[in-house]
Amino acid sequence: MFGYKTIKRLVISSLLIFSVSSAQADILPNRQKIDGWLSELGGSNQLDASKKVDWGVLPGPFYTPEMGMGVGVAVVGLYRPDNSDHTSQTSSLGLSGFASSTGAFGLNFTNYNFLARDQWRLFVSGTLNNTPTYYWGKGYDAGKNNGNKEKYRAQEFDIRPRLLYRVTDATYMGLGWHFSSLNASDPDIGAAKYFAQSVGGRSVTSSGVSAYFSYDTRDFLPNAKHGQAFEIVYTYFSPELGGDNRFNTTQLQFSTYHQLSEKSVLAFDNYARFSSGDVPWNQLSLLGSSQRMRGYYEGRYRDTNILTSQLELRHKLDWRHGIVGWIGTGTLSDSPSKLGAKHWLPSIGVGYRFEFKPRMNVRLDFGVGKDSTGFYFQVGEAF
Template sequence: MVKYPFILGLAFASLFISHTAQAQLFPDRQQIDQWLVGLGGENSFDRSKTIDWGVLPGPFYTPELEFGVGIALVGLYQADSRPDSKISSLSLSGFGSSTGAFGMTFSNYTYLADDTWRFYLTGSLNNVPTNYWGEGYHEGRVKDHFGEYRSQELHLTPTLLRQIAQNTYIGLGWDYSNLQAAAPDAPFKAYMDKRDLPLRSTSSGLSLRFTYDSRDFLPNASQGQAFDISYTHYSPDTGSNNRFNATQMQYNYYYPLSDSAVLAFDNYARFTSGDVPWSQLSKLSNGHQMRGYYEGRYQDNHVFSTQLEYRQKLDWRHGIALWIGGGTLSDQARDLGQGHWLPSVGVGYRFEFKPRMNVRLDFGIGKESTGFYFQVGEAF
């Protein structure tokens, strides 16, 4: 996982600001709002702009990446000319560090023709030091990784969906990943050589996708539900090194407890079959599921995870989140759920930079593992 818990010092400080003379040591919320306006962080959506941008820069430090600078960029826009059309969103997060590491992730959700068509585009580009444990539960449960390399990866996933019934869509997509395991250390190189695995892996496949989605706002839903299933076939015919298949399923439900509180539920599963490359095994943990574990520590052909999250909007731009969840993995699909389960609990801080577009800082706790996450938008 990419861990860069930068910024929000001012936002955190504002949690403790009182209207006393001593509090003048800190800027008040009105001053912070004025500064954020200069960065495009008005707590409103300006429909007159082609894209209503906001940006949050700041320094960070992690043991893996050392010192660096990061940035979060959020844009809201309307792809239709109708004034009441659904608001589309674009978010980008990026960083560069003193170790030479850099990375960025982005996600775009565009609603067209009165939400008859939807275009999604997610992706990442990174060059970061990466730890490696191997494949399966027993390899991941070892506290210390055995290998290291520098992950240089480009990953793109565009999807075009067409509405066929109320809240129901089908469509086609493409999943492309090119990963180079650069600068491998001796143990990782020996592991790859012994299994005759290449250090560079390209996976490219066409996807068929079905979605039922009644959520009110995809990056930060307060009500509704969503069921999404996609099947991707990777083949040399589409530019892939290996021929294999991946099926991914996710179900989310959002129950509003009040105007400021939501209970969110998530089920996620991924299944692979065929000649699956080492870089395309199903990962149990990431910045969305099973927060608290190093991404890729637990990986196998098949994974399943579930989580329940309580989200509370506080005063001003503040919010908090609490979650509990669990997950499991297996080599054979028939064994999924019958082996070891891993826990995930955590707490998160939310800062509303644009209307209903949160910057989130999460701290997840797993079994003998913890992790910080800084991202734009909710985990699910």
């Protein structure tokens, strides 16, 4: 299932993560000095309630063969819209981005607003990317054959605001909007052929209205220690709403969190996404992302329907350090009735956590899939 080289990489990554989190070498600056540097960047591990938004910024370099040398940055903001409201969770803004020497850039953000003693919740998530990437085609057979891999540059904008109202204890209903625009520029000959034969073509705009049902008892959304969440999201896309195609998607997610000790949390997540209608190629369900099925290149496996499960153990070490380990599996199909009948793919990995702000982690994950690996740098937990 996993090759020797892949297992070796996973073991080495585990050792490196442990070494980074436990090293006490004299040549390194002590923690008090690092805390001082981080405080200058807004990285105090105590919330400053006197500020409207308690900001923190953490930059760092990176290199990939596709994008060359670059710099990444994580930005975290914590705030309370109403300082007299001690019922609602602390609101948060998490942002991770990068820019590289090849002109590639990307920006991902999540914003959680808890209002009127948690009577209202306003959430916004979004992505802005201009990055080299690959397309394999639709379905399991297309994704497993690396000969189908074709390069293009994705110029993408995606935003999803939603407003939820509490109808009873921990139960919310609401409406949202999903707008997505993607242009596949500079495609290889094979990619251009794929897009010409796919719904939507090279340039796709999708716009839809979403209905939300949510039951949520998590104590802190970006990094829950206990509680559970069950969510159903139905989205209807149509030309009348500003998109190119008429189709719909339904997402189901159930997550639960168990605090095993003061420093350990066991988290479990189930996720399913179903789509029907004239679904564009970029709106098919993806098996592989920074949130689930880590270890697979995002977009390699895509189809009409997917189902995934993952179990993650999170452990806080001393100071700001933490580690995680997870196992997961997922499947995809062009029909809901065939989902799970075959083609189950594995996911396993380890991760390092650095608590930049109170309970707001910058995460670095290394995931391993079937003949595939992936690194992920994000703000907040995967789920």
